[in-house]
Amino acid sequence: MIESERNSLGIKIPIVYKDEKVAAVSSPFIPPKASAVPEQSGKKPDYVLELGSEMITSSSHSSGGHGGHGVPQPSAGSTRWTINGKSYPDTEDIRIKVGQPVTVRFINKDVQPGHRMDHPLHLHGTKFQVVSLNGSRPAREMWKDTINVPAGEYVDVTFAITNPGEWMLHCHIIDHEDGGMLTKIIAQ
Numbered sequence: 001m002i003e004s005e006r007n008s009l010g011i012k013i014p015i016v017y018k019d020e021k022v023a024a025v026s027s028p029f030i031p032p033k034a035s036a037v038p039e040q041s042g043k044k045p046d047y048v049l050e051l052g053s054e055m056i057t058s059s060s061h062s063s064g065g066h067g068g069h070g071v072p073q074p075s076a077g078s079t080r081w082t083i084n085g086k087s088y089p090d091t092e093d094i095r096i097k098v099g100q101p102v103t104v105r106f107i108n109k110d111v112q113p114g115h116r117m118d119h120p121l122h123l124h125g126t127k128f129q130v131v132s133l134n135g136s137r138p139a140r141e142m143w144k145d146t147i148n149v150p151a152g153e154y155v156d157v158t159f160a161i162t163n164p165g166e167w168m169l170h171c172h173i174i175d176h177e178d179g180g181m182l183t184k185i186i187a188q
């Protein structure tokens with residue numbers, strides 16, 4: 001920002017330098033209270049979602065047809081991105097009860113030679129606790145709404161949805177999302 005713009009906004013920040021030694025002070029950061037979902041670490045997942053992809057051939061394209069959903073059909077030679085082998089809108093909904101904690105495992109099986117792909121999974125409507133990275137508990141309590149699932153690895157997350165409705169769960173890479181790596185979580 002140039003000086004005149006700064007003046008027009010009325011911003012004045014005086015910076016005074018002093019040639020003095022200042023004693024080190026401890027950080028005012030206070031770690032938040034633990035809010036882990038109880039009994040989730042080490043629990044078997046309620047849902048397992050395998051992430052993958054598949055090259056669309058002209059035959060798979062012509063046989064696929066789910067027109068009427070308003071979803072643009074991918075063309076032959078492009079990639080279909082999948083959850084448990086299916087692309088949205090054919091992916092299976094996850095139906096859960098409002099307020100009930102569920103654990104979902106994302107397994108990234110997108111490991112074909114020359115096509116290893118990470119998938120950053122993003123959940124709408126709530127945050128989730130990361131309870132396992134490849135079967136190991138994270139070193140600290142970890143809450144996110146997006147978690148990268150590296151090729152060949154798996155991640156378990158636990159969440160409870162407090163607002164009823166349909167919430168999207170999808171890869172945050174737009175091509176992957178548009179190509180079908182999306183499902184709905186229906187909380188009732």
Ligand SMILES: [Cu+2]
Pocket residue numbers: 118119120171172173176177181
């Ligand atoms: Cu992806």
